[in-house]
Amino acid sequence: MVQPTPPSSDALHRRGLMFIMSSPSGAGKTTISRMLLEADPAIRLSVSATTRPMRPGEVDGKDYHFVTQGRFDEMVENEEFLEWAHVFGNSYGTPKAQVKAGLREGQDFLFDIDWQGTQQLYQKLETDVVRVFLLPPSIDELRRRLTGRGTDSAEVIAARMERARAEISHWDGYDYVVVNDDIDECFAKVREILHAERMKRARQTGLIGFVRELMRP
Numbered sequence: 001m002v003q004p005t006p007p008s009s010d011a012l013h014r015r016g017l018m019f020i021m022s023s024p025s026g027a028g029k030t031t032i033s034r035m036l037l038e039a040d041p042a043i044r045l046s047v048s049a050t051t052r053p054m055r056p057g058e059v060d061g062k063d064y065h066f067v068t069q070g071r072f073d074e075m076v077e078n079e080e081f082l083e084w085a086h087v088f089g090n091s092y093g094t095p096k097a098q099v100k101a102g103l104r105e106g107q108d109f110l111f112d113i114d115w116q117g118t119q120q121l122y123q124k125l126e127t128d129v130v131r132v133f134l135l136p137p138s139i140d141e142l143r144r145r146l147t148g149r150g151t152d153s154a155e156v157i158a159a160r161m162e163r164a165r166a167e168i169s170h171w172d173g174y175d176y177v178v179v180n181d182d183i184d185e186c187f188a189k190v191r192e193i194l195h196a197e198r199m200k201r202a203r204q205t206g207l208i209g210f211v212r213e214l215m216r217p
């Protein structure tokens with residue numbers, strides 16, 4: 001009797017997922033995202049377009065696609081975004097092209113986006129979406145992190161701190177909430193979430209044939 005062969009790689013047998021990380025500004029989602037991208041070559045960053053000025057150390061096309069407001073508006077007009085929002089006085093959006101085709105091919109994507117974008121993606125692609133919200137251990141520590149990052153002016157930091165409580169109020173729109181106190185612990189938890197979500201039965205559509213074979217009398 002021919003034995004059914006177990007699928008060798010889950011990436012070949014499921015649709016990609018959209019792993020979203022949000023938090024108040026400065027809580028650490030960019031840091032955790034970078035760690036995840038380095039540790040896990042199977043997930044790719046969805047590179048957003050933004051009208052905000054580039055920070056020192058950022059690379060156009062890698063961290064963001066830095067565009068003018070005119071170009072951004074044109075992209076909105078041409079329906080080139082999966083979602084977009086105004087955040088802290090700038091425009092940010094997720095270009096459709098890279099993500100849609102990738103998901104079909106089983107590519108997982110990481111999104112560093114705010115709660116408005118998360119809601120839009122969830123409304124459009126609910127079953128593909130995993131929503132993770134990071135909290136800072138305290139408001140004082142959040143301020144320390146924003147200041148210590150050294151990338152923003154005092155005005156920008158004040159504006160982001162001003163919005164922090166409002167951002168945190170959206171925590172209940174997420175599937176998972178993790179406090180980013182110790183960075184390594186937080187990263188380990190985020191990785192566990194990603195691993196478990198990849199294993200969900202509903203995502204492993206490629207297993208159906210294998211299970212049918214196993215159950216054949």
Ligand SMILES: Nc1ncnc2c1ncn2[C@@H]1O[C@H](COP(=O)(O)OP(=O)(O)OP(=O)(O)O)[C@@H](O)[C@H]1O
Binds near residue numbers: 023026030031145181
């Ligand atoms: N667990 C942690 N302990 C101490 N410092 C941290 C921790 N996590 C991140 N940081 C530091 O806090 C600062 C802000 O982190 P990061 O830029 O990742 O935040 P963010 O949530 O992506 O902010 P934004 O939304 O503004 O992009 C960085 O200098 C980072 O090195």
Ligand SMILES: Nc1nc2c(ncn2[C@@H]2O[C@H](COP(=O)(O)O)[C@@H](O)[C@H]2O)c(=O)[nH]1
Binds near residue numbers: 025088092115116
């Ligand atoms: N809705 C979206 N929000 C986004 C996107 N890209 C980033 N962001 C969020 O904006 C703030 C500020 O980011 P920063 O890099 O200027 O500090 C932060 O909350 C990001 O998560 C996007 O494409 N759509």
